Amino acid sequence: MKKEDIFKIGIGTWKIDCENFDNDLQALIHSYKKGENYLSLYMMYNDGEVVRQMRRFLDMVDRDKIFINANLEPYIEKIEDVEKQLDEYLEILNIEYVDSLQVHDPFVSKISLLDTYKAIEKLVEKGKVRYIGISNVNLEQLKEINDNVKIDFFEGVYNLECKTNEDIGVLDYCRENGIKFICYQPLRRNRTANRNYPLLVELAEKYNKTQNQIILNWIINEKGIMPLIKSTNIERIDKNIDSIDFKMEQSDYEKLNEFRSKEFDSVEIDWHDNGGVLIDALPNQFD
Ligand SMILES: NC(=O)c1ccc[n+]([C@@H]2O[C@H](COP(=O)([O-])OP(=O)(O)OC[C@H]3O[C@@H](n4cnc5c(N)ncnc54)[C@H](OP(=O)(O)O)[C@@H]3O)[C@@H](O)[C@H]2O)c1
Secondary structure, eight states: OOGGGOOSSEEOOTTOOSTTHHHHHHHHHHHHHTTOOEEEEETTGGGGHHHHHHHHHHHHSOGGGOEEEEEEOSOOOSTHHHHHHHHHHHHHHTOSOEEEEEESOOSSOSSOHHHHHHHHHHHHHTTSEEEEEEESOOHHHHHHHHHHSOOOEEEEEOSSSOOHHHHTTHHHHHHHTTOEEEEEOTTGGGHHHHTOOHHHHHHHHHHTOOHHHHHHHIIIIITOOEEEEOOOOHHHHHHHHHTSSOOOOHHHHHHHHHOOOHHHHTOOBOSSSSSSBOGGGGGGSOO
């Protein structure tokens, strides 16, 4: 599948219910039928059980119509582990290639990030990977990798309260370099809406939408970002999809653009193992 054919919302899989998977499977099929076609997979979720269960989902859909993103686990000890990790996904899922492969956390690997990416590039040459992604790196790291290995996707946190990736220039760099920005925790697992910020309450009332729909509409239509959302509740899947096709006044988008959270802004991010909070933990710092 081509990058251009990806739906505006991606399917997240953190906390898929592996013990009662039948219900979640129905919900995943529902999202697929509604057009959602980007699936994010990570072997670290539930000790690989999410990926193993997902084989059932992939058996039910058209391989050419689903974009599979796989994440490498951290602690890469040696270069051969990159292909070994990918092969595990291919074998479990009974597929020939993944659409994109990315390093999930650059913090703890034994080999350098650049060497890892050179190894991923070889997997593209072998036909096992179509596109290359990257996640949770800062601007300096992103530039270093993208100057050497063409990056097509960046996955990072972005939501109403956590705008670090915009503040440090990653969002602009992605726009300028044809890298598709995908955000995780767009709804901060519903905690943003639970705070009932007056701006969200006002806009939800004005447009007759939910607060989460206001957030998603702004992320997709104003920021040009693809949110990765985990939902295995059919009503919420529909609500999330219904957030794409309405328009707000530009002045309202501006208010959302300008919104700042003093709390989240005060968190120091640990980019170089020098204290602070890792970027993927930022959205979980406060309820
Ligand atoms: N690269 C990284 O470091 C990284 C980090 C975190 C996450 N991720 C990926 O990004 C995906 C999305 O992030 P996330 O799952 O942490 O957060 P999220 O998508 O913001 O929130 C998911 C949670 O919110 C609920 N939800 C979904 N839509 C809702 C709605 N319209 N109203 C109210 N509640 C709603 C879901 O429950 P129901 O299922 O019951 O609807 C689920 O509990 C993950 O699943 C994972 O694949 C990547």
